[in-house]
Structure formats: C-alpha cells, structure tokens
Amino acid sequence: MLNIALPVWLQKGGVVRLKNAAQQWWADLLTFTAWPQKQKDVEQCHDLALSPLGWERNLDRYSEETIAQYRERVRHAFVNAVDAGSTAGFKRIIARLGVGVVDIKERIPGEDWDVVALVVTNEQEQAFGLLMRVIIRDYGRTCRRYRLHTDHVAPVSVQTADISHNVMVLEASI
Template sequence: MAVNISLPFWMAKGELDKLRLSAEAWWAQVLEWAAWPVRQLDTDTCDELVLDMVAWQRDIARFDGEPLSLYRKRIKYAYANARDAGSVAGFKRIFQRLGIGYVEIEERMPGIDWDIVDIQLTDSQLAENQALLTVLIQHYGRTCRRYRWKIITPLPVSMRVVEFGNEYVAELAKVPPCMIRVGSVDFGNDYATL
C-alpha cells in the first residue's frame, strides 16, 4: 500500500523532502501491519500457520503429500462440501470444486447390495487423485455405505452428418397377351393364348 504525502512546492526539496519520504515509508509499514489481520481471513492468501488454525476449526486435516493449493481449496470449500455431502448431486459438486472433474455416481443398483455405491471416473482421475479421493470418501461419505471405484474410458467417436435424398419410383408395364399359331395340332381353335 502506498501512502502519498504532498507538501507545498516550496517545501518539497531538501531536508523536508527526505522527511516526507521517510514518513511515507513509515505510514506504509503501519498500514501493512494494520491490514495483516484482515488478510488472514482469506484462505487463499493467509499465512500457513493461520491456515492450519482455520483448517482445525473447519475439521480439515492435511494428508501426506497434499499440495498447499489443494489444502487451501479444501479449507475454503469446507462448509459447502459439508452441506453437499448427503446427496449424489452434492457429492458430484464436491468433486467439481476440488478439481477432480466429472464423475458418475450410481447407487441402489438392481442385483447388487443396496449399500454399495459405484463412483465412475477415468483412469487418469483415479491415478492423479487417489489420496484425495480416499480422504473425501472418509470425510464426506455416508457411514453405512461401501464405495467402489469403476473406471470409465472415454472413446472418441466421430460422425459425419450429411443430407441425402432418395426417390422411389415404381413403373408398371403391361404386355398384351401373345398369340402363337400352332400348326397341325387341333386344340379346338386355331390360336392358343399364352
């Protein structure tokens, strides 16, 4: 934060200007000290020791190897994640907020025990976020459910759409009956109709 002290132009030189510069530096430092507690309220920018206290308050524990940016994000969204923990749509929002991405969740599937929940995600999502997924299931998962990971593999499909027309025409042709003359055989008339 910058503090600008202005002196009249006839005083803005020499020793008074040095005094003005030192007063500006002092008051900038005082403003920095006064703003520090306010900056500690923001989980994105606060000191790491303060962040640990906020994490304890919000019931978040840092797991081994967790990057600081993810830890800050988990603390920032702790209340929203706790509110969304009970539903399928809420669980999907938790995964979106924490950067895991799109997942599918299926529960109460026919032919499978009622307490099994399938979480479908890609192989890369599981490989990159395995520790985080375990922590999320332990923290926000329902206690009476068993969770299974199912790997889905997206396959690129391309389809060309073109317009075409088709006309169907049926032509009917009638051929008059053929007359054949039969020579010496007598069939009762001279001509036989085929």
C-alpha cells in the first residue's frame, strides 16, 4: 500500500484528510487494476471465470461436480495431461484429484489384452464414481478399455473351540 509521508508542519487538518483520501484512491486503483490478473489464477478467480479457464484447458464441468472439485481439476489440467500416457501417471492423476490410492491391473488373465481394471474400494466408488469415469474419459488411453472394479471388504471372524468327542472304530471281517 502506498504510504504518503507529510512534513511535520502539515500533519493536521484538511491536509491529512486529503492524504488519506489519496492513499485510499491509489489502493483502490491498485485493487481494480490487479483484478483481471487474479481471474487468471485458478485459486483466486471468481466462479464464473472458472469456466473459461476450464474451456481453455479442455475441461468441462460435469453435472454433479462441486466447484471445489472442478477448481482442482482445472488447477491440475496441464500436469494431468502430461501424466496421461502411463500407468504411474494415471495413478498420480487419480491421487492428485483426491480419490486416493487405486490399484490398476493390466493384462488380466482371462480378459482381452486391452482391458484395464481400476480396483477401488466401495467408499471410493460411492464418493468418486462419476469423477473416475470423467478421469477415464479425459486421460485414459484410447486403445484401452477401462473397467471399475469394486473391492467389497467384509469383516470375517472365525472362532475356534475345543470339541471333545469319542471315536469308536468297528471292524468286521468275513
């Protein structure tokens, strides 16, 4: 912020009010002229300015996506486009967008060679199912078919107990 320093003999009365008004005017002018540049920053831009930034990066907002998720996708669009070609990059894209750890299985026995299985938990499927489909559409390889497989984790408990019993063996011969 601009700080105007007045000489000692002018630090009272109308001159001080004029100095404060000038400082405020310059601060407002700086804020006004910096506003267009802030709209290019994904973190600071207005929600309405986010759509053109997404369009510029070849992204569309899907129907159930929150503005925070869309902002994250737009923010990482360039890095995600670079990582789109490899399995490790695909894992980084998924982790970067907040889905978590996903297991990717390729060349599954008994399946066609081009099928890729993305193994997610049930919670990930419920929370990020549509986002995962968008990630596959935007960053998946065109020569592959992707399938979401959900791992259902169910707790199993086995109890052991000592069972006492009697055994009798009868043998008959002729």
